[in-house]
Amino acid sequence: MIILRGLREDRDRKQSDIANLIGTTQQQYSKYETGESELPIRALVILTDYYNVSADYILGRTACKEGIAVLNQPILDGSTAGALLSSVLSLSAGGRRAILEYVYLQRLKEKYGEEK
Structure with a gap:
């Protein structure tokens, strides 16, 4: 191993x-x-x-x-990372793709700041 x-x-x-x-x-x-x-x-x-x-x-x-x-880590309002993951996995392929695109865009927004 x-x-x-x-x-x-x-x-x-x-x-x-x-x-x-x-x-x-x-x-x-x-x-x-x-x-x-x-x-x-x-x-x-x-x-x-x-x-x-x-x-x-x-x-x-x-x-x-x-x-x-990590899976038990709280995110917001009592929701955990594991619960979020389960929710994402329950979506269609298109829904999961939309979530990934949103996360990507959110990272860019936080990295470079929101345009004024």
């Missing part, structure tokens, strides 16, 4: 540091990183919280790193 190694190295941690965090040996953790052994769910949960990424990211199922904390 090259992803585990990258996450660990990005934090400048040793295998033994992460092994201690998840309650195993450095040798066993090394097997998780190389894919020689499967990562237990308990360890996966600890690592998702530690690195603040999703389990799917660690498992290589998505390139999206954002974990549950």
Whole structure:
């Protein structure tokens, strides 16, 4: 699991540091990183919280790193990022395209300021 190694190295941690965090040996953790052994769910949960990424990211199922904390992040009026994402995904392709265009235009407006 090259992803585990990258996450660990990005934090400048040793295998033994992460092994201690998840309650195993450095040798066993090394097997998780190389894919020689499967990562237990308990360890996966600890690592998702530690690195603040999703389990799917660690498992290589998505390139999206954002974990549950991002999805639960409030946006406005009690709405969360996860609820917004679900709403956008429920739209037609045309509706999703319109949302993306609006976000692009809003970014430009905020970057360059509104014309007077």
